[in-house]
Amino acid sequence: MGRESQKIGCDDCNWSGYVIDDSSNNARAVLCKCIEECPHCGGTGNILSENKAGYSYIAPCHFCGVIRRNVKLYNIAGIPAKYSHVVQVDAGLELNRMNPALQRALKYAKEEFVKKYPTKNGFLLMGPSGLGKTHLAVGTIAELTLKHGVKCMFKDFFYLLSELKQAYSEGTPENDVIMPLVEADVLVIDELGKGRSNEWELNILDQLISKRYNASKKTLITTNYVTYDIAQEIGDKHEILEVRVGERIASRLHEMCEFLYLKGKDYRKERKKA
Numbered sequence: 001m002g003r004e005s006q007k008i009g010c011d012d013c014n015w016s017g018y019v020i021d022d023s024s025n026n027a028r029a030v031l032c033k034c035i036e037e038c039p040h041c042g043g044t045g046n047i048l049s050e051n052k053a054g055y056s057y058i059a060p061c062h063f064c065g066v067i068r069r070n071v072k073l074y075n076i077a078g079i080p081a082k083y084s085h086v087v088q089v090d091a092g093l094e095l096n097r098m099n100p101a102l103q104r105a106l107k108y109a110k111e112e113f114v115k116k117y118p119t120k121n122g123f124l125l126m127g128p129s130g131l132g133k134t135h136l137a138v139g140t141i142a143e144l145t146l147k148h149g150v151k152c153m154f155k156d157f158f159y160l161l162s163e164l165k166q167a168y169s170e171g172t173p174e175n176d177v178i179m180p181l182v183e184a185d186v187l188v189i190d191e192l193g194k195g196r197s198n199e200w201e202l203n204i205l206d207q208l209i210s211k212r213y214n215a216s217k218k219t220l221i222t223t224n225y226v227t228y229d230i231a232q233e234i235g236d237k238h239e240i241l242e243v244r245v246g247e248r249i250a251s252r253l254h255e256m257c258e259f260l261y262l263k264g265k266d267y268r269k270e271r272k273k274a
């Protein structure tokens with residue numbers, strides 16, 4: 001068997017083994033025909049292997065097994081379809097056109113988080129909307145699922161709270177509500193602090209974040225609000241993160257996330273101009 005035949009993919013899938021479908025709410029990775037019709041396992045994903053004692057057992061196909069697993073992980077991550085093109089941290093971002101703060105954040109996500117995963121901390125991206133915060137967070141989990149087989153989940157803060165509220169009102173046991181969110185190795189909470197949260201909601205959020213902290217799970221946050229320190233530094237009358245989510249949650253996040261402040265012009269507007 002030549003080396004060439006071991007290479008994953010074909011021209012149709014750009015040698016990745018999958019193509020991304022953006023026709024529903026969430027982005028979906030679909031196995032390319034070259035994997036579906038894998039010549040090594042006949043497309044089953046499994047091969048019959050034999051251990052040293054001569055017993056045969058079923059093992060994942062050495063050619064397509066990993067990509068099949070990673071595609072499944074990507075598909076349960078709940079990445080919004082509008083980010084279907086963001087399959088890795090720097091997808092679609094041109095470093096020389098980015099403002100320095102976004103460059104630093106990109107570098108952090110790529111070099112300090114994805115490359116060194118599992119790291120001690122997650123990260124929190126704060127700053128005005130339109131700078132690419134969600135793009136970076138999505139790129140991070142897309143790359144972790146598709147390339148490294150890490151179990152990740154994306155949740156919009158507002159939807160997260162309504163999902164939790166609905167589950168509780170339907171009488172779903174607390175563990176069934178919170179645990180799937182705790183089990184994800186990397187959880188993105190997008191737009192933390194958006195909308196007015198009441199005491200009950202913040203309490204649930206606190207529980208979720210504490211449980212993830214105790215389980216050493218990594219949490220990635222994007223938020224349009226900034227911490228007291230940053231607000232003082234930039235002399236902005238921004239709404240303050242600690243006020244939106246409470247001191248308790250904010251201080252917990254400090255323990256589990258690297259805080260990165262993104263300032264500068266709206267990246268999307270800049271791109272349109274360019």
Ligand SMILES: [Zn+2]
Nearest residue numbers: 010013032034
């Ligand atoms: Zn292919």
Ligand SMILES: [Zn+2]
Nearest residue numbers: 038041061064
């Ligand atoms: Zn195979």
